[in-house]
Amino acid sequence: MVESRLTGPVRVVGVGLLGTSIGLGLRARGVEVILADASPTHLSIAVDYGAGRIAVEGDEPQLIVVCVPPDVTARVVAAELEAFPRAIVTDVASVKLAPLHELRAAGADVSRYVGTHPMAGAERGGPLSGRVDLFVGRPWVVTAHDGISYQRGSVIDDLILDLGGSLVEMTPEAHDRSVALVSHVPQVISSLMARRLVDAPGAAVNLAGQGLRDVTRIAASDPELWVQILGANAAPVASILRLFSQDLERMIETLEAPEAVGASRRLAEELAGGNAGVARIPGKHGVDRRYAQLVVMVDDSPGELARLLAEIGEAGVNLEDLRLEHSPGAQIGFADISVLPEQLGYLVEFLRARGWRIAG
């Protein structure tokens, strides 16, 4: 276990997915974690799960992490600043300017507050979805402001580094514009696309393939949470949607006159623009960048895959992830194996020496 640089206890307010994951991650580093939540049920699940202990009279947290819904974040942060006058307080809400404005307007002591936002989540919420490694390798934005000193803020950096996050510094304004583009606008677009399916004939919806499923996956998100997020970041979201709407209008006009001169060229340009945009997203889709991948060809018989895994075990290499793909009719399957990057070269040699065919 690597020692944490955090000294005092950390108080986590709100034990949903993020709060519970923060508790689990800090406990794994030996940090004392104090948990609080408005729901006694959630609180006792998080405690049982090993994310920390229940608060007691006289607690003196060094750092408080507020992990509550966006619309109550500022209020809870203000209450924590008041209740623990020596603690540094942060929050993890997905908008950053609105809570800061609200805290200043309420006269809270923002010299002990910095807002942050970890870019991590999961399909399900609640304490049971908590994961010790939720933040590993994920960007975690810190939105410093002039009212807090460098020294006081450094405890936040320690928190993020402890949890394996990748620290990104931005102003609250730049953060809110950035997440409008990469998170809030995609949510709106996905929801509006899915909305088109409501009145569609069943025969049409039954033809849905993976493309539609991917585009609309996040349309299944919780409306209550998203009303709060969109409401708190309305102006940046609206201005990007305006630009989207202009592109869309041009696309519709082109499709309404597909035989017009230049129509095909205009369609091609719009689609190529999409190619260029998606190419800017870092990281290969669906591949966890913490690990290195190799693909081993495996004969389609149950014993073969077991033999492969046994030999990987003999090599002393731990599988971080594994996916088997084969066609029912095919004689060969492919085992997609993820291992720690530093073990990849050794494992490839080890398996080759034993006659395994490495496909990639």
Added chain:
Amino acid sequence: MVESRLTGPVRVVGVGLLGTSIGLGLRARGVEVILADASPTHLSIAVDYGAGRIAVEGDEPQLIVVCVPPDVTARVVAAELEAFPRAIVTDVASVKLAPLHELRAAGADVSRYVGTHPMAGAERGGPLSGRVDLFVGRPWVVTAHDGISYQRGSVIDDLILDLGGSLVEMTPEAHDRSVALVSHVPQVISSLMARRLVDAPGAAVNLAGQGLRDVTRIAASDPELWVQILGANAAPVASILRLFSQDLERMIETLEAPEAVGASRRLAEELAGGNAGVARIPGKHGVDRRYAQLVVMVDDSPGELARLLAEIGEAGVNLEDLRLEHSPGAQIGFADISVLPEQLGYLVEFLRARGWRIAG
């Protein structure tokens, strides 16, 4: 091997992903397959891959399947109808009304033609992406028209059933409206979303998470192919985009006045509409409905997974798919196992009797 009901040879024109997969699937049923392609390289790859043989003088195909890009589909279908006056001809292009109109206008013998469209694809094209099971369990639309008799069309049904497809009958008009909604409009929306990233600051794009990745995944599609598809189905796509645009305009107006009376309610309604739409898409995301799933808890050590797989082998059950998920810090991993549905109950009992914990 199950006998095919197809009697004569099947000629496949165009050996990309679809043509090669059709060849592989028919060969697996013992059907004689004749391959043709404008590219000698692609043709020889498909032949080597086992998808069929090269055409020779005097071939008398019972059925011809044209698997070429949409903009040349009608021309190639017309040429095949002419060259093989006893054969039934079909195609697999993703629009169906335009080719039929074009064939009629060219005076082709449409009494031997029915257009079809298998709802199957893959990220990569070309003969090397061909898969023997590409069409298994996938909808395959047959767009009958008044000019062809039931008896002549039945050979198309045999083709689809041979390849494991799920036969769906629609008029060409209903087909084109349906795919506009579930395939072509999502493509446009995804491309326009991705286009917003082109001029974005790097710091913003670096915050991208899985939501943006999913929404924009198909924006990486080939513009050349999509110009053809959108051009050939322009009117249905434009009319759905108009409705999308009206919803979008309302959303923007709401976000431009987020403090207005009823703004939160309107946002919630739009988002709930997205929930309702996505709920109409059949099948669980990412799960292959041909198989049944079980989740087994596995201690985080290499030997444990190998032991599990060896015992599944002892049970005589073949793994159809396997995915291992665990957090680096966690003591427990989860093996998501796919097996044939009829083997699920037996396997669960077998594994429980040996002390494995079944998590779901």
